[in-house]
Amino acid sequence: MKKRKLFGCLLLIIAMISMISMLTACENAEPAQSPKPAESAKPTENVQQTEVPKISFKAGTYTANVYGYLSNLNVETTFSDTEITSIKVTEQKETPELFALVEAQVPAQIIENQSLAVDTVTGATISSMALVNAVTDCAEQAGGDVKALRANKIEKKPGADEEYTTDVVVVGLGASGYMAAHNAAIEGSKVMAIEKGAALAVSNGLKVSGPFAIDTPVLQEKNSKLTVDKAFYHMMDYSHWSVNATLVRRCLETSKLAVTQLMDMGYQFKEADFRFETPFKGEYGGFHLILNPLSERVSIWEKTLKEDNVDVMFNTTGKKLIMDGDKVVGVEAQKKDGTKVTIHADSVILATGGFIGNKQMIAENFSGVTINAAGGSLSTGDGINMAVEAGAVLDKTFGICGSEYGGTNTKATRSAKQDKYDQNTAFKFGVYGGLYVDAQGSRFMNEGLMVDYPMSFGSESIIRNSPYYAIVDQTYVDAMKTQGLYLYTKEKGAPDNWTIGNYYKEKILTNLDADLEEGIAQGWVYKADTIQELGKFFGIEDLQATVDAYNKCCEDGVDAQFGKEAMYLSEIKDGPFYIVQNQFSGWSTIGGVRVDESLRALNDGNKAIPGLYVVGSDAGSLFCTPYYDIPGSFYGLAIDSGTIAGKEAAAYSKIK
Ligand SMILES: Cc1cc2nc3c(=O)[nH]c(=O)nc-3n(C[C@H](O)[C@H](O)[C@H](O)COP(=O)(O)OP(=O)(O)OC[C@H]3O[C@@H](n4cnc5c(N)ncnc54)[C@H](O)[C@@H]3O)c2cc1C
Structure with a gap:
C-alpha cells in the first residue's frame, strides 16, 4: 500500500515537471513572428543532460528575501529529502513584463537540473540572480550542499547552423532599430531583426519618457511656435557645429514623421515642460511625454512588427559583418546556446545602442573613471566594433548622456x-x-x-x-x-x-x-x-x-x-x-561611427560603405558633448535616424 502511494507520488512529480517544461516552452515563444531557417535545420537538443547531483535536504518549505532590481523578492522554496521540488515567488514589484520571463524560466531550470548554475534572462540579469540567490539562501536553511548545486553546470550544445536571406537586417531592436525595421518594411523590404535581449520589454526604447520633436500633430494642436530652424540653430550653437549639421537638420525635419508613425501605431503623447532648465518650453516646448504604460508599448511593438512581417530573433547577438569586397552583404550572429546564424542581406542597419555596458570601452574612452549604466547594459559597443572591423571610422566626439536622478x-x-x-x-x-x-x-x-x-x-x-x-x-x-x-x-x-x-x-x-x-x-x-x-x-x-x-x-x-x-x-x-x-551613471554613451546624412557608415576616405547603415547611439555624428540641453533629444534623434535609415536601406535594395 505504502509502495503504491510512493509510486503514485513519483508519477505525479514527473508529470508536474514535464508540465512545467511544456509551459515554459510555450511562454518562451517569441512574441513577434519567428523566422524559418532557409535550409530547414533539424530540431536539436541544445541543453546537454547532466547528472543530477545527489544532495540531501531537511525536507520542508523555506523562505528567503533578497533585493532584486526594483524591489524585495520574497521566495518560498520547497525541498524533499533529496530535491528542490518547488519555487514560488510570493512577493515582488519588479518590471512585470520582464519578471514574467524570469519567473517562467529560472525556477523551471533550477528544478529540472537541480542546479543553481542556471542561465539568467538576458536583459533581466539582476532579477534573475536575485531569484537564484533567494533559492540558494533557502537551500542553505534546508542544510543542502550549495557548493554542489552551484557546481552542477548545465552544458549547452549549439544547434545546427542556421542561414537566412533577406533584404534588410536590423541588428538591435531598441528605439532606433524598431523604427528602422518598420520603415524598411513599409517601403517594401523583407526585414529581419536580431535582438540580444530575451524579449522586446528589455529595450531601452520602450522605457523612455519621450522624444523631442517638431511640428507634430501634438504641437500643432497647441499652436506651438517651435520650428525646425529654431531647434536646428540652437543645436548648432550649442554643439559649435561639431556634429553632422546636414544629418541633424534632416533628423529634425523627420521628427514629425517619426512621431506621427508612433501615433498611428497607438502611442499617445502629451507636450509637457520638462522638469529642469531647457531652452524649449511653454509656447516653444517640444518634449513629447509618452502616456502609454510599458505593457501597452510592448503590445504596440509586437503588433506592428507582426503586421510589417518583420522576422524577429531574440537572444541573438550580432557578431560580425559579412563582406563582399568593400560591400556589406549580411551579418553573422550567435544565439544564446551558441548556434551560429548567418543572415545574407542587401544591407545591415546597426542599432545596438552604443557602449554604456562595456567597462573596457568606457575605461578607454573616459580614462579610467567609473561610469555605470543607468538603464540596460546590453549595449556593449558591438555595433560600433563591427562597423570599424568592416572599415568604418569613428567620429570625433565621445561623451555620456548622464542620469538626472542621482548617484x-x-x-x-x-x-x-x-x-x-x-x-x-x-x-x-x-x-x-x-x-x-x-x-x-x-x-x-x-x-x-x-x-x-x-x-x-x-x-x-x-x-x-x-x-x-x-x-x-x-x-x-x-x-x-x-x-x-x-x-x-x-x-x-x-x-x-x-x-x-x-x-x-x-x-x-x-x-x-x-x-x-x-x-x-x-x-x-x-x-x-x-x-x-x-x-x-x-x-x-x-x-x-x-x-x-x-x-x-x-x-x-x-x-x-x-x-x-x-x-x-x-x-x-x-x-x-x-x-x-x-559613481556617475549614464543612460547611453555618445560617440560612435561617422555617418553621412543618410546614416551610411563612412570609411577613412569619407566614402559611404555600401550596404552599411548605423543609427541611434551607435552613430557618432548626431550628438555632441555636453549632451544637448534639450530633453528627449536622445530618443528623438534615435527614432529619427532609424526612420531615415530604414527608408534609405529599402531604397538601396530596390536599385541593387
Ligand atoms: C531607462 C532609459 C530611459 C531613457 N529615457 C529617455 C527619454 O525619455 N528621452 C530620451 O531622449 N532618451 C532617453 N534615454 C536614452 C536612450 O538611450 C535613447 O533614447 C534610446 O533608447 C537610444 O536608442 P538606441 O536605438 O540607440 O539604443 P537602445 O534603445 O538601447 O537599443 C539598442 C538595442 O540593441 C540591442 N543590442 C545590443 N547589442 C546587440 C547585438 N550585438 N546584437 C543584437 N542586439 C544588440 C540591445 O539589447 C538593445 O535592445 C533613456 C535610456 C534609458 C536606459
Whole structure:
C-alpha cells in the first residue's frame, strides 16, 4: 500500500515537471513572428543532460528575501529529502513584463537540473540572480550542499547552423532599430531583426519618457511656435557645429514623421515642460511625454512588427559583418546556446545602442573613471566594433548622456533610478548635495549646475571626476528629510519659477535616516564627527581646507571660485557630517561611427560603405558633448535616424 502511494507520488512529480517544461516552452515563444531557417535545420537538443547531483535536504518549505532590481523578492522554496521540488515567488514589484520571463524560466531550470548554475534572462540579469540567490539562501536553511548545486553546470550544445536571406537586417531592436525595421518594411523590404535581449520589454526604447520633436500633430494642436530652424540653430550653437549639421537638420525635419508613425501605431503623447532648465518650453516646448504604460508599448511593438512581417530573433547577438569586397552583404550572429546564424542581406542597419555596458570601452574612452549604466547594459559597443572591423571610422566626439536622478554605486543595492522606482534617497545628494569634491578632496565644479542642468553641463563637469563625493552636515540632512529641497532653498531666495525646484516640491526625503544607515552598512556612505575623520574613510587627506574655503564662500554669499548661486550655498558646520561616494551613471554613451546624412557608415576616405547603415547611439555624428540641453533629444534623434535609415536601406535594395 505504502509502495503504491510512493509510486503514485513519483508519477505525479514527473508529470508536474514535464508540465512545467511544456509551459515554459510555450511562454518562451517569441512574441513577434519567428523566422524559418532557409535550409530547414533539424530540431536539436541544445541543453546537454547532466547528472543530477545527489544532495540531501531537511525536507520542508523555506523562505528567503533578497533585493532584486526594483524591489524585495520574497521566495518560498520547497525541498524533499533529496530535491528542490518547488519555487514560488510570493512577493515582488519588479518590471512585470520582464519578471514574467524570469519567473517562467529560472525556477523551471533550477528544478529540472537541480542546479543553481542556471542561465539568467538576458536583459533581466539582476532579477534573475536575485531569484537564484533567494533559492540558494533557502537551500542553505534546508542544510543542502550549495557548493554542489552551484557546481552542477548545465552544458549547452549549439544547434545546427542556421542561414537566412533577406533584404534588410536590423541588428538591435531598441528605439532606433524598431523604427528602422518598420520603415524598411513599409517601403517594401523583407526585414529581419536580431535582438540580444530575451524579449522586446528589455529595450531601452520602450522605457523612455519621450522624444523631442517638431511640428507634430501634438504641437500643432497647441499652436506651438517651435520650428525646425529654431531647434536646428540652437543645436548648432550649442554643439559649435561639431556634429553632422546636414544629418541633424534632416533628423529634425523627420521628427514629425517619426512621431506621427508612433501615433498611428497607438502611442499617445502629451507636450509637457520638462522638469529642469531647457531652452524649449511653454509656447516653444517640444518634449513629447509618452502616456502609454510599458505593457501597452510592448503590445504596440509586437503588433506592428507582426503586421510589417518583420522576422524577429531574440537572444541573438550580432557578431560580425559579412563582406563582399568593400560591400556589406549580411551579418553573422550567435544565439544564446551558441548556434551560429548567418543572415545574407542587401544591407545591415546597426542599432545596438552604443557602449554604456562595456567597462573596457568606457575605461578607454573616459580614462579610467567609473561610469555605470543607468538603464540596460546590453549595449556593449558591438555595433560600433563591427562597423570599424568592416572599415568604418569613428567620429570625433565621445561623451555620456548622464542620469538626472542621482548617484549610483556598485556597492549599493538601491542606486538612483527614475523617480517612480524604489531607490536609496541618499543618492539624491549626487544631484543636490551641497559641496562636491574629487578623490583628492578638491572642489571641482559649480554644484548648482547638477541641480538645474543635470544631463548637460552638470554631467559634463562630473564625468572626469567620478567617483565624486558629496559632503553634507546634519542640518542639511534634517532639512532634506523634513522640508525637502524646494522649501529649504525657497527660504534662501529661490525664485518662484525655479523649474527643478517645483518638481522637487513634494519630494521630501522622509526615509533619509534609514537610507543613510543602509549606505553606511554597504560602504558608500560614511558618517563622522569631524571633517578630517570623514575624508579619511575614502582616503581623502585634506578635506578640512576645502570645507573651510567653501564655508567662507557660504558666509560671504559669493562663490568666487565657480559662481554658484547664493541660494545653493549652505555652510557645512553642524556635525555629525556625511560623505556620500557617488559613481556617475549614464543612460547611453555618445560617440560612435561617422555617418553621412543618410546614416551610411563612412570609411577613412569619407566614402559611404555600401550596404552599411548605423543609427541611434551607435552613430557618432548626431550628438555632441555636453549632451544637448534639450530633453528627449536622445530618443528623438534615435527614432529619427532609424526612420531615415530604414527608408534609405529599402531604397538601396530596390536599385541593387
Ligand atoms: C531607462 C532609459 C530611459 C531613457 N529615457 C529617455 C527619454 O525619455 N528621452 C530620451 O531622449 N532618451 C532617453 N534615454 C536614452 C536612450 O538611450 C535613447 O533614447 C534610446 O533608447 C537610444 O536608442 P538606441 O536605438 O540607440 O539604443 P537602445 O534603445 O538601447 O537599443 C539598442 C538595442 O540593441 C540591442 N543590442 C545590443 N547589442 C546587440 C547585438 N550585438 N546584437 C543584437 N542586439 C544588440 C540591445 O539589447 C538593445 O535592445 C533613456 C535610456 C534609458 C536606459
